[in-house]
Amino acid sequence: MTAGMIIDEKDFFREATIRICGSLEIEKALHQCLVYISEFIPADQMSFHVYHQEQGVVETVAHADLNSGKAMSVRTPLPPEGRRQVEEQRSVRIRIIDRLGDDPVTGPVAAKMKASDLSAVVMDLVLEKTMLGVFSIFSHPGERFNKNHIRFLSLLNRPCAIALTNSLRYRELRKLRDLLADDNRYFQDELRRLSGEDLIGSEFGLKGVMEMVRQVAPLDSPVLLLGETGTGKEVIANAIHNSSRRKQGPFIKVNCGAIPETLMDSELFGYEKGAFTGALSQKRGRIERADGGTLFLDEIGELPGEAQVRLLRVLQEKEIDRLGGTRSVNVDIRIIAATHRNLESMIDKGEFRADLYFRLRVFPILIPPLRERKTDIPALVRHFILKKSHEMKRLIIPDLAPGAIDRLMAYHWPGNIRELENATERSLILNPGNTLFFKEIGSRISSTNKQDRFKDNTKTGESLELDAVVCRHIKKIMNMCGNRVEGEHGAAKILNINPSTLRKRMKKLGIPFGRKAANRFGSSSKGDDSCR
Numbered sequence: 167m168t169a170g171m172i173i174d175e176k177d178f179f180r181e182a183t184i185r186i187c188g189s190l191e192i193e194k195a196l197h198q199c200l201v202y203i204s205e206f207i208p209a210d211q212m213s214f215h216v217y218h219q220e221q222g223v224v225e226t227v228a229h230a231d232l233n234s235g236k237a238m239s240v241r242t243p244l245p246p247e248g249r250r251q252v253e254e255q256r257s258v259r260i261r262i263i264d265r266l267g268d269d270p271v272t273g274p275v276a277a278k279m280k281a282s283d284l285s286a287v288v289m290d291l292v293l294e295k296t297m298l299g300v301f302s303i304f305s306h307p308g309e310r311f312n313k314n315h316i317r318f319l320s321l322l323n324r325p326c327a328i329a330l331t332n333s334l335r336y337r338e339l340r341k342l343r344d345l346l347a348d349d350n351r352y353f354q355d356e357l358r359r360l361s362g363e364d365l366i367g368s369e370f371g372l373k374g375v376m377e378m379v380r381q382v383a384p385l386d387s388p389v390l391l392l393g394e395t396g397t398g399k400e401v402i403a404n405a406i407h408n409s410s411r412r413k414q415g416p417f418i419k420v421n422c423g424a425i426p427e428t429l430m431d432s433e434l435f436g437y438e439k440g441a442f443t444g445a446l447s448q449k450r451g452r453i454e455r456a457d458g459g460t461l462f463l464d465e466i467g468e469l470p471g472e473a474q475v476r477l478l479r480v481l482q483e484k485e486i487d488r489l490g491g492t493r494s495v496n497v498d499i500r501i502i503a504a505t506h507r508n509l510e511s512m513i514d515k516g517e518f519r520a521d522l523y524f525r526l527r528v529f530p531i532l533i534p535p536l537r538e539r540k541t542d543i544p545a546l547v548r549h550f551i552l553k554k555s556h557e558m559k560r561l562i563i564p565d566l567a568p569g570a571i572d573r574l575m576a577y578h579w580p581g582n583i584r585e586l587e588n589a590t591e592r593s594l595i596l597n598p599g600n601t602l603f604f605k606e607i608g609s610r611i612s613s614t615n616k617q618d619r620f621k622d623n624t625k626t627g628e629s630l631e632l633d634a635v636v637c638r639h640i641k642k643i644m645n646m647c648g649n650r651v652e653g654e655h656g657a658a659k660i661l662n663i664n665p666s667t668l669r670k671r672m673k674k675l676g677i678p679f680g681r682k683a684a685n686r687f688g689s690s691s692k693g694d695d696s697c698r
């Protein structure tokens with residue numbers, strides 16, 4: 167103590183503790199504490215050090231003098247003797263070192279801090295039987311600490327240990343937070359790069375859609391994307407997010423059709439620890455994770471009834487309740503929903519809530535199927551050739567064979583852009599050479615056409631055999647002509663064949679004509695099924 171100064175131990179402990187535990191920023195706490203202590207003890211500087219045994223390194227994590235404090239990470243390797251002393255030490259020590267430079271442990275550290283000539287009190291900090299580090303208090307130049315000083319400083323062992331632990335944990339958390347923020351930035355950029363540049367057709371087939379995207383993106387209104395499967399609803403949802411003020415925030419996708427109904431609530435809304443058996447820790451739901459960004463609800467038509475009610479509340483109140491939670495959590499999200507289903511007919515069948523539908527369809531955008539924007543096909547297929555060739559690490563980017571584009575344009579693409587993407591990939595696999603023919607698309611076109619014709623005929627349940635078709639046709643014409651074979655208004659003239667040939671054919675097919683026909687044919691031949 168400085169001459170004549172009397173100080174109560176309890177006051178000293180209380181005041182110094184308030185200061186050393188007063189801030190999680192250890193440099194500030196250290197500085198405040200030093201300023202207070204220096205009124206009673208000839209202390210000029212203080213620092214915290216941590217020992218990393220694997221590397222045999224002392225890390226100085228904070229240092230303060232009477233002007234200010236500084237957080238740092240200065241690492242000093244110890245010589246073998248210093249390492250041995252630290253590692254073999256079993257008891258908690260508080261020691262006075264008359265000259266820091268002379269000690270094998272403090273010497274190398276003090277040299278870095280230009281404090282080799284100073285005297286110091288060095289105190290091991292232990293909490294719950296764990297050696298945390300060291301607290302050192304440096305004297306004024308030329309002064310020495312005495313037993314009385316040590317008695318007072320040793321009172322601060324526990325508060326200093328607590329302060330050091332808290333600040334190290336805080337430092338770790340901040341590091342993780344910065345890492346996460348950095349990762350997040352990286353992934354968002356990556357996503358933007360992938361989705362932003364990859365939108366083909368914005369000036370052609372998707373021009374109208376992109377115009378609507380530009381109108382709605384800056385607002386916070388919900389958007390409902392409608393379109394067949396594979397038309398690019400997710401790509402458009404991304405484009406809206408990336409052109410909105412939320413673009414720095416998260417874009418969180420929920421595929422309502424892919425999450426089992428029993429897990430939907432916990433996935434969307436999250437849960438508190440202990441909300442159900444197995445809820446070992448708190449989990450934030452996807453809605454909460456989208457806070458500050460966009461929540462993309464893909465396949466919204468598949469959302470179970472219970473979750474529809476809870477989602478409606480999110481849209482109305484802008485807050486969510488975690489499962490097992492006792493308080494609501496505010497969320498700032500923009501919702502983009504998408505579906506290939508007809509939600510209105512689902513409402514009629516009681517499968518989708520009308521109130522949720524009207525909340526979601528504030529701004530519907532219909533994405534046309536690929537068959538209605540075939541002008542985009544050449545650019546799309548070239549884009550996919552490039553993309554897939556890179557993915558497959560092909561050194562040469564294949565070209566399109568003459569006629570390939572015609573084949574691609576002639577097909578009707580029920581699976582839309584996804585089908586075109588897959589067809590391109592398949593073609594690349596099937597053609598290891600430098601030219602893509604898309605011959606398989608050609609065969610798909612003819613098989614589709616055959617199927618269509620087959621469908622048309624089978625719709626009526628009629629036979630497709632040639633004789634049956636001819637029979638039906640002759641009967642139809644005979645009916646039109648009032649069963650007359652010959653003459654200006656006779657069936658032979660209309661069918662452009664000789665009347666006797668027609669009679670022969672009718673005989674062969676068992677079609678009555680002349681008097682016989684008068685008994686059989688009425689005004690309509692619909693009831694006659696002899697041709698089937």
Ligand SMILES: Nc1ncnc2c1ncn2[C@@H]1O[C@H](COP(=O)(O)OP(=O)(O)OP(=O)(O)O)[C@@H](O)[C@H]1O
Pocket residue numbers: 364365366367372393394395396397398399400401402464506549583584587
């Ligand atoms: N305009 C486009 N430009 C480039 N690629 C596109 C475009 N539209 C869609 N794609 C690609 O086509 C594939 C299908 O698109 P996306 O998943 O967005 O369709 P979707 O309508 O959401 O499908 P689903 O209804 O099945 O969820 C994706 O690989 C996507 O990258």
